[in-house]
Amino acid sequence: MMMNQGNGNSMFGGSGTMHAGWGHDLIFGGDGVDTVVFPGMHQEFHVVNSTSGFSVTGAGGLIADTLFNVERLQFSDMNLAFDAAAMNTAKIIGAAFGADQIQPALTGMGIALFDQGMSMHDVAGIALGAMGGHMSNQELVTELYTNVVGQAPDGASLAYYMDMLDHGASMTDMLLLAANSDANAQHIGLVGMMMNGLEYQ
Numbered sequence: 001m002m003m004n005q006g007n008g009n010s011m012f013g014g015s016g017t018m019h020a021g022w023g024h025d026l027i028f029g030g031d032g033v034d035t036v037v038f039p040g041m042h043q044e045f046h047v048v049n050s051t052s053g054f055s056v057t058g059a060g061g062l063i064a065d066t067l068f069n070v071e072r073l074q075f076s077d078m079n080l081a082f083d084a085a086a087m088n089t090a091k092i093i094g095a096a097f098g099a100d101q102i103q104p105a106l107t108g109m110g111i112a113l114f115d116q117g118m119s120m121h122d123v124a125g126i127a128l129g130a131m132g133g134h135m136s137n138q139e140l141v142t143e144l145y146t147n148v149v150g151q152a153p154d155g156a157s158l159a160y161y162m163d164m165l166d167h168g169a170s171m172t173d174m175l176l177l178a179a180n181s182d183a184n185a186q187h188i189g190l191v192g193m194m195m196n197g198l199e200y201q
């Protein structure tokens with residue numbers, strides 16, 4: 001459909017960066033992580049995220065692009081990521097450090113680790129190291145629970161999770177459990193993040 005609206009180009013990428021030009025373009029990403037760069041600030045563009053892809057319009061109507069299989073959008077003042085690397089980064093930061101620490105510098109570091117091929121377990125291990133070297137089991141459970149739930153654990157909850165640590169679960173396992181919990185998803189606003197993107201540097 002867009003192809004018939006004139007000035008339309010189609011760009012095909014594959015795990016790379018593409019620059020949006022003037023006109024009504026169809027931009028196809030590849031199987032890997034694809035980034036499209038737009039010439040202007042985020043607020044100058046209208047981004048609609050649907051199940052089939054993005055529609056991005058701006059520059060006074062001079063740009064009206066439809067993006068497929070694209071995971072990241074870059075504007076002159078802001079980068080946004082919508083892929084699993086970004087969502088998993090936000091989950092880990094939220095659990096390990098608190099939702100208020102989901103900030104562009106830190107999210108950029110996390111996304112870069114996933115881009116290097118690290119697993120969720122690998123990145124959780126790095127985050128655990130950054131939480132502080134010599135936490136006791138009780139300190140870890142209290143910290144994770146407080147970050148994810150928003151209040152310190154009651155006695156029964158504390159005992160429940162400490163029992164898991166006493167019976168073979170590693171500290172990294174506990175961080176992953178917290179990161180992947182529904183409570184964490186709610187706390188960090190994961191649904192909205194998947195729709196609006198995660199800002200990163």
Ligand SMILES: [Ca+2]
Pocket residue numbers: 015029030031032033034069070071
């Ligand atoms: Ca892609």
